[in-house]
Amino acid sequence: MKADKISELTTNRLSIYLRCLNELAHEGRKTVSSDRLAKRFHLNSAQIRKDLACFGEFGVRGVGYYIEDLREQITRILGLDHHHRVAIIGAGRLGAALTDYYGFRQTNFEVAALFDADPDKIGSLISDVRVFDVKDFAKIVKKEGIDVAVIAVPAEYAQKVLEEIVDAGIKAVMNFAPTPLLADDDIKLKTIDLTISLESLSYFLARPGKNGRE
Amino acid sequence: MKADKISELTTNRLSIYLRCLNELAHEGRKTVSSDRLAKRFHLNSAQIRKDLACFGEFGVRGVGYYIEDLREQITRILGLDHHHRVAIIGAGRLGAALTDYYGFRQTNFEVAALFDADPDKIGSLISDVRVFDVKDFAKIVKKEGIDVAVIAVPAEYAQKVLEEIVDAGIKAVMNFAPTPLLADDDIKLKTIDLTISLESLSYFLARPGKNGRE
DNA sequence: TCGCGGTGTTTCACACTTGAAACAATATGA
């Protein structure tokens, strides 16, 4: 197929498939068919084949997929074979929790620096990561070879911080501030808005009987 | 309109509108039209009117919306005028960070109890919240009047924890474990999967020139 | 009283995603 317009939904599913394959590999299985994979993990077999076909032909007709091989392929497609260095802006509780977040290490991301404007925090260590003055952001980014930024500051500062991030040449940003941010099209910006999720739960609790799954 | 099938996308937008109104109210404005709101916050005016019309007639023709009034209405619709008591299962770093998360207080959620299986943690206090043995979950839930649960345990335990949560009679669950969970239709389950978001950034960085906004 | 501005509502076209179905192609094993 080799479509060049890959939906983010597709790559999200690749993440899921990768986890499923890891589980199967852990059990010692060698091959799996899209049908078995779908039945086991409540997925859709046609979708699995379509998603994978976007990136090449990884299966063997009549057999299925070699689990080890497919794991490597998906790992490569998702870029998980590359190392990334992360800056977290905002050394509050969220920033500190994220510094320790196991998911970063798991996905080959390394928290290389924290940034804050609070003089009491600047210079300190959080989980062995140094807190720098946000004024020195661009300089440290260059020196440390940072290519990913995480926004963990209050909503009112988020847009300004994002602009500094972009000015420093970073293209991939994860935003935890509860506000939509504006950025150019060549910047990959993912916003994780916990407040919206909470208010969605609140809405559900306020009107029993109706539902919606995310 | 009074449609009874409200999309979650609609309620998510209500959350956004509420924030915008808060900002406007803070500036001392009294009324706002859907057009001004849309232009100011990069929204779509037709969508705003449609979303609001799902729940009643809040505007005044020829005038727009009274900001204070609309804030109250949306607050009521989203159930933010009700207090909720939250249990966090998993007293690790993520659980601890969430216990302190300001967004909970902001949305009228109160973290009432933490749960863990680690004897070293049970009985301790984290930000003034007691850590209980997860074995006592149902008992404490009843005693403390808890109606919302947050899953902050490793992925392999998440499904089991969810079942205990459901058995305890809780209907609203937020899951931070990086795995899709299965639950009945009458349970509101929101999964925040940071790993998928990270892998999405990784994919983007691995293939420069292509993009996608979440 | 009249015109302007803005809501409430309907309608339509477009895009995207999903899931099913069908089928050719092709390894494997009997």
Add this chain to the structure above:
DNA sequence: TCATATTGTTTCAAGTGTGAAACACCGCGA
């Protein structure tokens, strides 16, 4: 050799969300 299993690919229908357009209705101020 041949049946079977399963991929890779195309096609189609259904559902959902978006955004524009049109317009009736109505409050306000001139």
